[in-house]
Amino acid sequence: MNLFGNQKQISALEAKSNAQKIAFAPIVFQATLALRNLGILDLLMKNHSQGLQADTIATELNLPIYGVKVLLEAGLGAELVYLQDNSFYLSKTGYFIIKDKLTQVNMNFVADVCYQAMPCLEDSIVNEKPVGLERFGQWATIYEGLSQLPEKAQKSWFEFDHFYSDIAFPNVLPLVFKSNPRHIVDVGGNTGKWAKCCLEYNEQVRVTVVDLPVQLDKATALLNDAGFGGRFSTQAINLLTEGGGFPEQADVIWMSQFLDCFSDAQIASILRRACSGMGAESSLYILETFWDNQQFAASSFSLVNTSLYFTCIANGNSKMYHSNELKSCAEQAGLSLQEQTDDIGIGHTLLEYKLS
Ligand SMILES: C[S@@+](CC[C@H](N)C(=O)[O-])C[C@H]1O[C@@H](n2cnc3c(N)ncnc32)[C@H](O)[C@@H]1O
Numbered sequence: 130m131n132l133f134g135n136q137k138q139i140s141a142l143e144a145k146s147n148a149q150k151i152a153f154a155p156i157v158f159q160a161t162l163a164l165r166n167l168g169i170l171d172l173l174m175k176n177h178s179q180g181l182q183a184d185t186i187a188t189e190l191n192l193p194i195y196g197v198k199v200l201l202e203a204g205l206g207a208e209l210v211y212l213q214d215n216s217f218y219l220s221k222t223g224y225f226i227i228k229d230k231l232t233q234v235n236m237n238f239v240a241d242v243c244y245q246a247m248p249c250l251e252d253s254i255v256n257e258k259p260v261g262l263e264r265f266g267q268w269a270t271i272y273e274g275l276s277q278l279p280e281k282a283q284k285s286w287f288e289f290d291h292f293y294s295d296i297a298f299p300n301v302l303p304l305v306f307k308s309n310p311r312h313i314v315d316v317g318g319n320t321g322k323w324a325k326c327c328l329e330y331n332e333q334v335r336v337t338v339v340d341l342p343v344q345l346d347k348a349t350a351l352l353n354d355a356g357f358g359g360r361f362s363t364q365a366i367n368l369l370t371e372g373g374g375f376p377e378q379a380d381v382i383w384m385s386q387f388l389d390c391f392s393d394a395q396i397a398s399i400l401r402r403a404c405s406g407m408g409a410e411s412s413l414y415i416l417e418t419f420w421d422n423q424q425f426a427a428s429s430f431s432l433v434n435t436s437l438y439f440t441c442i443a444n445g446n447s448k449m450y451h452s453n454e455l456k457s458c459a460e461q462a463g464l465s466l467q468e469q470t471d472d473i474g475i476g477h478t479l480l481e482y483k484l485s
Contacts, residue, residue, distance in 0.1 A: 132421065132429040160203035161226060162240055164210075167192060169200060170227045173210060173219035180216030230292065231475065235431060238289035241282045243438050250441045259445035270369075270444040272390065276343045291322065294386050297416060297474030298326045304470060304479060305414060306331055310380035314339060314406065316368075316399075317387030321348030321361075328357045336361045337376045339368075368399050375406035382406060385416040389439070392446040393458050400462035407484055413464060415480040416473070419452040428476045452478065 139147075150157070164170050168190055173181060183201055187194040201217050204210040209223035225232050246261025253260045259270070265282065268274040278286060305313075305327075311334060315324050318338035327336050338348045342365035352361050364376055369391075375382070382403050388396050403413055420432040436448035456466060464482040471478050 132423065132426055134426060157203065157207045158239070158244075160200055161207060161209060162236070164200050164204050164223075165226055165236075167200070169197065169204075170209065170219060170223050173217060173223065174227060177219055180213060180218040182216050186217070234285075234288050234292040237285040238438075241285035242278075242289070243442060246442050247437070250437060253441040253445055257445055259440070259442050261441040262443070265442075270390075271442055272341055272444075273343060276347075287320070290319065290386065293418065293475055293477070294416070295322065297385075297477040298323060300473045301414075301416060301470075301477075301479050302326060302330045304481075305381060305383070305412075306334075308380070308410070308412065310334060310412075312337070312379055313381045313383055314376050314379040315383045315385075316340075316375075316403070317384060317390065318348055318363075319344055321351040323383060323385055324348065324352060324361055325355055325357070328352070328355070328360055334360075337364055337379075338362075339364045339366055339376065341365065341367055368402075369395065371398065375403050377406050378408070379406050379411055382411065382413040383416075384414065386418075388415060388455060388458075389417060389449055390444065390447050393450075393454060395446075396455065396458040397461045400459055400464060404463050404484060409484060411483070412467070413482040415455065415459070415482070416477055417452075417455065417480075418449060418476045419455070419478055420449050421451045421453075422471055422478050423476045424472065425476075432476075456480070 169186060169192075172186055172189060181189075183198050184194055186192075186201070187197040190197070201210060204217075204223070205212060207222070208220055209226060210217045211220050212218075226236070243261075246264045249261035249263075262268065262271055262274075265271070265278055266274045271278075271286075275283065275286065313324075313327055313334060314337045315327075316339045318324055318340050321338055324336040324338050327334055338345065338352075338361060340348065340363075345363045345365055349363055352358070366374070384403075388399070391399060400413075407413060418428075418432055420429045420436075423429045423432070432449040439445075439447045439449075459466070459480070459482055463485050465485040466480060467483050468481040469478060473479055
């Protein structure tokens, strides 16, 4: 299957016009944000049947007519709006910009976390370091600094992270609980959302949330507030430190949107250590979005570009993986694939492993 459209089939004219979209992409992005944030797209939505002239929009929103005109004209180029009899109308693409949650989450993440740091991409690649992260602070990875990010960047980071996993979690609970696990170890448990889902789903299960020390306060507060004190514990570990051990006697080891935070060598090392916490009956589950395993070209496109956030900002050496890359790391670690479930939530795949 060709995930990215058939490049061999397009005409030279189409190709040249695609190239112009790329040349101006950062400007188009900012124009779209301005059209959204200044309320112009919303106003066009409210007036979708009769459209609006530029001067009416300027008056209604109390904006300078010059600025409204240049934005609307850029919006024509980006196909966010269209012009009919001197009035502007919201297009279908414009509708998705203001109404579609997935688009909003992605745009806010790019605007608030990535945009100002991405000019450091070349440097990050050459030096194998997340040079763009310096814009936010002096940490080795973004995970150490998540709790200290500026408010807007932090909000957009968590919304981006949670949006995808929140949708997937309800679908995978029955799969994970089919073996009636009593102890689940949630590795990279973040704010404790998966742990909370598990504790709500099954009254007998206990959960250990494993993460960097700076993350565990949020998980502890969420789970205590939900009344689960006594049924969960936390373990602070930096898994990049060799020898950082895993909790023992896990029936299930859970890694959701976690292994994409590491290089393939680090993944193999983490999985090897995870094996030490598993018995013959234990399962290790990996929930990931693989770029080769998507139903839509737009999903694969989003994933390969999300990889560059990892390169430039998150840690400099991880990515959204091709499923075979991750499977190869798991095999190297001594795990054997039991079951693969595709098309969960928005493009997730669940892999279940047991000790080989
Ligand atoms: C992308 S978030 C995934 C959160 C959650 N599992 C989900 O599905 O939404 C990755 C998590 O891994 C944690 N993490 C990253 N590097 C780590 C490390 N070296 N040791 C332990 N945890 C780490 C981060 O703090 C973060 O909570």
